[in-house]
Amino acid sequence: MNSRLLIVFLALAIGAKAQNISKDAPAPVYPLPTAEQVLWHEMETNAFVHFTTNTFTGQEWGYGDEKESIFNPTSPDAGQWAKILKETGFKTLILTTKHHDGFCLWPSKYTEHSIKNSPYKNGKGDLVKEAADAAGKYGLKFGVYLSPWDRNHPEYGRPAYLEYYRNQLKELFTNYGPVFEMWFDGANGGDGYYGGAREVRKINSAKYYDWPKTLDVVSKIQPNVIFFSDAGPGVRWVGNERGIAGETNWNTISTDTLHAGKPGITNLLNTGSIDGDKWVPAEVDVSIRPGWFYHAKEDDKVKTPEELFEIYLTSVGRGSTLLLNIPPDQRGLFHEKDIASLRGYKNLLDTEFALNLAKKSKVSADSYRANSKLYAPANITDGNKETYWATDDNRKSGSFEIDLGKETRVKYVSIQEYIKLGQRVKSFSVDIWKDGQWKKLAEATTIGYKRILRADPVNTSKIRVNILDSKACPLISNVEVY
Ligand code: FUL
Secondary structure (H helix, E strand, O other): OOHHHHHHHHHHHHHHHHOOOOOOOOOOOOOOOOHHHHHHHHHOEEEEEOOOOHHHHOOOOOOOOOOHHHOOOOOOOHHHHHHHHHHOOOOEEEEEEEOOOOOEOOOOOOOOOEHHHOOHHHHOOOHHHHHHHHHHHOOOEEEEEEOOOOOOOOOOOOHHHHHHHHHHHHHHHHHOOOOOEEEOOOOOOEEEOHHHOOEEEOOOOOOOOOHHHHHHHHHHHOOOOEEEOOOOOOEEEOOOOOOOOOOOOOOEEOHHHOOOOOOOOHHHHHHOOOOOOEEOOEEEEEEOOOOOOOOHHHHHHOOOHHHHHHHHHHHOOEOOEEEEEOOOOOOOOOOHHHHHHHHHHHHHHHHHOOOOOOOOOEEEEOOOHHHOHHHOHHHHHOOOOOOOEEOOOOOOOEEEEEEEEEEEEEEEEEEEEOHHHOOOEEEEEEEEEEOOEEEEEEEEOOOOOOEEEEEEEEEEEEEEEEEEEEOOOOEEEEEEEO
16 A cells, blocks of 8 residues: 555544444444344234133132033134134244143143043143144244142142242143243232132242242253243233333333332333343233133123234334233134134234335435445345444434335334344434425334334325434334335
């Protein structure tokens, strides 16, 4: 290199440094999701299946004294559950292997209170196996719910029950193939049958289960399981059972501020916290019916396709995943009304999000990182989730425009952050080009994995997204317009 070239090169390098321009990938904004959590975000909609003696007694929380003989589904078919779930877009089937009443859907060798003493298949049935196999057959992941609270077990509340609970975890995680998510319910302790004692047993849920040790039992067998509980560590409860994540929804939260069953934390669970020290995203669990279990008297109260679609927008559309419960009836099948609603909901998803107007459209931005193609605005609509638009490190705001090519009717804008490097955006707005100028369509706070904004349909030829504030340079991986 001759000396003049060297001087030009040095000047450029120094200039670049002064402006904080770097071709390097942006530094992560901690905390970050694990690979399993990223996968969990990408799944978007999962299903819960609540099934136990309650289905036959009409209760929601069995007392624990229900006779095993009462569990007598006439024609159960986990294949039907999995087939419908697959058809309507769900990715995981999470089964209540044991609810608070203590009845086990598999022939556990540690209790008599299970399917092995029921009339189902003359005691030879195993619905955990049937559900796990059906999920596998239809390409769904499998998850288990094993209620920590057990209103049947004589030793509940004492150390011996913990051993029982851990033994059951070992059975479930050893014998039924890979489990994607494990659900630890927050409802804990109170009155129950408890082997005939019929009394109230209160426990300190933060201490009694010795969660680190209990989770370790599972992790030793299947290290990649995502743990759900109020406090995570994999995913947290969203703080309500109505299907609504916070409009502001941080995937981050400090786990020392919450523990399973801690009262008064529902608001924090709903929004997360901007400065949380762990990545523990909210999961939105809600039932298609008023109750979690099937009751014939609720056949007319099944959520409509429109209600389910709204829930999709307030869960997946707010950066969470949806966990929708569909309870089998006394036959052991999803009821016709529930199936009709699920199909209607899927149809709504397919029609409302039929044609992505932003796909392959021209995108320009007011700036992009180091003017490098690696971070160019075209990455937003290239359909590749690993590429993103980024600004330089010193810019925590910025805008990009999507040219739709012609005046088109627009109702939804869906935006995604590249969360593998952390959740960043604190606020943003969307404008449309109307009558020769920009007009505001919507404004919101967090984005996270996905944020879907809905507006009254408008005709426009251009959309502008303005990132107004961000923890660090924003990274936007995908935008879709419908
Ligand atoms: C709650 C339980 O008490 C309900 O019965 C249901 O299982 C729901 C998913 O979680 O805490």
